Amino acid sequence: MSDAASRYLELLKACLMDEIYDPEHRDVLAEDREWPRRAHTMLGRERLDNIQACIESVLEDGVEGDLIETGVWRGGATIFMRGVLEARGDAARTVWVADSFQGLPAPDTQNFPADAADAHFTRPELAVSVDEVKANFARYGLLDDRVIFVEGWFRETLPALPVEKLAVLRLDGDMYESTRVALDALYPKLQPGGYIIVDDYRSIPGCFKAVNDYRAEQHIREPFVVVDWTAVCWRREPNG
Numbered sequence: 075m076s077d078a079a080s081r082y083l084e085l086l087k088a089c090l091m092d093e094i095y096d097p098e099h100r101d102v103l104a105e106d107r108e109w110p111r112r113a114h115t116m117l118g119r120e121r122l123d124n125i126q127a128c129i130e131s132v133l134e135d136g137v138e139g140d141l142i143e144t145g146v147w148r149g150g151a152t153i154f155m156r157g158v159l160e161a162r163g164d165a166a167r168t169v170w171v172a173d174s175f176q177g178l179p180a181p182d183t184q185n186f187p188a189d190a191a192d193a194h195f196t197r198p199e200l201a202v203s204v205d206e207v208k209a210n211f212a213r214y215g216l217l218d219d220r221v222i223f224v225e226g227w228f229r230e231t232l233p234a235l236p237v238e239k240l241a242v243l244r245l246d247g248d249m250y251e252s253t254r255v256a257l258d259a260l261y262p263k264l265q266p267g268g269y270i271i272v273d274d275y276r277s278i279p280g281c282f283k284a285v286n287d288y289r290a291e292q293h294i295r296e297p298f299v300v301v302d303w304t305a306v307c308w309r310r311e312p313n314g
C-alpha cells in the first residue's frame with residue numbers, strides 16, 4: 075500500500091470528522107454530546123477505520139460487489155467509502171448512498187412495534203437534503219458516476235434496488251424498521267467474504283432487536299466483531 079494513499083485517507087478522516095479545525099471533536103456522540111455541528115459524519119475514528127479495513131479486505135481478497143450505506147445523513151461515511159476505493163486504485167465499484175434525505179420515518183407501530191417509542195423522526199437535525207449531500211461529495215472531489223443516490227424511504231427503495239452483489243453493507247438507519255428493511259432487502263446480496271457493519275447495534279434497542287431477530291430467523295452464526303461503543307460488524311462466511 076502506498077504511503078501517500080494511506081496519508082490521504084488519514085487526512086480524509088480528519089476532514090470528515092472536522093478534526094483538522096476542531097481537535098476536540100473526537101467522537102461527540104460517545105461522549106453524549108449533541109450531533110456534530112459541522113462535521114460531515116457522526117462517526118468517530120474507530121468506525122471510519124473499520125470501514126477502511128473492511129474495504130481493503132474485500133479488495134485484497136477479490137470479493138465481488140459494490141458498497142452501500144443505508145442512512146447517510148451528511149454523507150460522510152459514503153464519501154469515505156468512495157475515497158478508499160480511489161486511494162486503493164479500484165476502478166469498478168459503485169458506492170450506493172441510500173437515505174430519505176428528509177430524516178427518519180414516523181414509527182409504523184403496526185408492522186414494527188419495537189419502534190413505538192422512537193422519536194428520531196421529530197429531529198430536524200437529521201434531515202439533510204440530497205443536494206447538500208452531493209455538494210459535500212463535491213467538496214472532496216469525489217462526486218462522480220460511481221456514486222449513486224437512492225432517495226426515498228427504505229421500504230420503498232431498497233427491495234427493488236438494482237444492485238446484484240454487495241461487498242460491504244453498512245446499516246446506519248437507527249430504527250427497527252430501517253434496520254430490518256435493509257437486512258431483508260440487502261443481506262441476501264452480500265457476497266461470501268463480504269462485510270456487514272451495523273452502526274447502532276450496541277446503542278439503540280430497536281436496531282439491536284432487528285439484527286437479533288434477522289440473525290435468528292436466517293440462522294446466521296458468524297460472530298460479531300465489536301467496532302466501538304456502538305457499532306459491530308461480521309464477515310459473511312462462504313456458506314453463511
Ligand SMILES: C[S@@+](CC[C@H](N)C(=O)[O-])C[C@H]1O[C@@H](n2cnc3c(N)ncnc32)[C@H](O)[C@@H]1O
Nearest residue numbers: 115116145146147151173174177227228247252
Ligand atoms: C444516524 S444518521 C446516519 C449517519 C451517517 N452514516 C454518518 O456518516 O454520519 C441516520 C440517517 O438514516 C436516515 N434514515 C433512517 N431511517 C430511514 C428510512 N427508513 N428510510 C430512509 N432514510 C432513513 C435518516 O434520514 C438519517 O440521514
